[in-house]
Amino acid sequence: SQQGEEDPQALSIQEGENATMNCSYKTSINNLQWYRQNSGRGLVHLILIRSNEREKHSGRLRVTLDTSKKSSSLLITASRAADTASYFCATALTGTASKLTFGTGTRLQVTL
Amino acid sequence: GAVVSQHPSRVICKSGTSVKIECRSLDFQATTMFWYRQFPKQSLMLMATSNEGSKATYEQGVEKDKFLINHASLTLSTLTVTSAHPEDSSFYICSVSTYTGELFFGEGSRLTVL
Numbered sequence: 271s272q273q274g275e276e277d278p279q280a281l282s283i284q285e286g287e288n289a290t291m292n293c294s295y296k297t298s299i300n301n302l303q304w305y306r307q308n309s310g311r312g313l314v315h316l317i318l319i320r321s322n323e324r325e326k327h328s329g330r331l332r333v334t335l336d337t338s339k340k341s342s343s344l345l346i347t348a349s350r351a352a353d354t355a356s357y358f359c360a361t362a363l364t365g366t367a368s369k370l371t372f373g374t375g376t377r378l379q380v381t382l
Numbered sequence: 383g384a385v386v387s388q389h390p391s392r393v394i395c396k397s398g399t400s401v402k403i404e405c406r407s408l409d410f411q412a413t414t415m416f417w418y419r420q421f422p423k424q425s426l427m428l429m430a431t432s433n434e435g436s437k438a439t440y441e442q443g444v445e446k447d448k449f450l451i452n453h454a455s456l457t458l459s460t461l462t463v464t465s466a467h468p469e470d471s472s473f474y475i476c477s478v479s480t481y482t483g484e485l486f487f488g489e490g491s492r493l494t495v496l
Contacts, residue, residue, distance in 0.1 A: 301483055312388070312475055312487035313426070358425060360485075368414065368479035372426040 274359050274373030282379040289346040291376040293359030294339075300362045302335055303370065304344050307356045316344075316357075349380045384410035384478045388488025395466055396496055402462045403491045405476030411456035412478040416485065417449075420473040432459040432476075466495045 274295040283289055293302070301320045305313040319326045319335045319342070326333045332345040346353055356377050360370040385408040395401050405415055413434045418426040430451050431439040438451035448470075450462040463470055471494050477485040 303484065305485075305487075310473075310490070310492070312386075312489040313477075313485075315383075315484045315486065318482070318484055362483060368483045368485065369416070369428070369431065370485060371428065372418075374425050377423075 274361055274371070276357075276359060276373040276376045278376060279374065280377045280379070282381065283349055285349060285351055285380055285382050287349055287380075289349050289353070289378055289380070291344045291357050291359075291378070293342045293344070293373050295342075295359075295361045295373075296340065297363065299337075302333075302342050303360045303362070304331075304333060304342075305358045305360060305372075307358065307375075309355075313358065346378075349378075351380050351382055354378060354380045383484070384408075384412070384480055384486040386476065386478050386486050386488040388476055388491055390491055391489060392492045392494075394494045394496065397467050398465055400462055400464045401466055401493060402460055403474055403476075403493075405459045405461070405478075405488050407457045407478045410478060410480060410486075412459075413456065414479045415453060415459040416477045416479065417451060417459075417461050418475045418477065420475060420490075422473075426475065429461075429474075463493065466493070468495045471495045 277292045303318045304316040307313045330347045335342045356375045358375045359373040387406045389404045415432040417429045432453040434453045440446045453459040475490040477487045
């Protein structure tokens with residue numbers, strides 16, 4: 271299965287701290303994406319990083335991709351209580367750019 | 383991006399009945415939509431790829447006669463859970479694929495089969 275594994279499964283931090291989530295996958299990819307899901311809701315796209323990119327930023331988000339290790343990380347800086355959600359990485363296999371396989375997810379809890 | 387509307391958001395039905403879930407792309411002509419299923423505190427599992435004007439492509443292990451998908455227009459795909467049973471209770475989410483490869487999701491439909 272291509273499904274990614276995310277680490278940690280759950281993360282609890284205080285507001286203002288940074289949160290780092292990791293994602294590992296198994297086969298070659300076209301791109302890797304990160305999504306956020308609030309409880310019982312749909313997913314919201316956060317950032318897409320292509321296989322030829324190594325790092326990407328969007329506001330307080332920083333994503334890295336290491337294709338040699340088949341891994342990616344999502345860093346949320348200066349976290350806020352509103353960042354509390356589940357975060358999923360998703361991979362698109364080479365040649366199938368929009369069919370995504372989702373990782374197991376990290377549940378982030380940011381407390382005041 | 384694309385704005386995706388999914389309806390109903392919640393549905394409760396009796397075992398043996400069929401339930402239809404609609405997924406609408408409000409501002410994007412979607413030739414491809416994806417249907418996912420999510421169990422509590424688990425990841426999303428791709429069920430099928432819905433292709434406008436043609437048959438859906440189902441993932442391995444997903445019964446096509448159980449989960450009927452119709453994508454008759456560029457703005458609407460429907461998922462019908464036929465003869466629903468309690469084990470079909472889940473969170474079903476549709477998504478629209480755009481040119482960039484990003485997916486835009488509906489808000490999901492929570493199905494409870496009694």
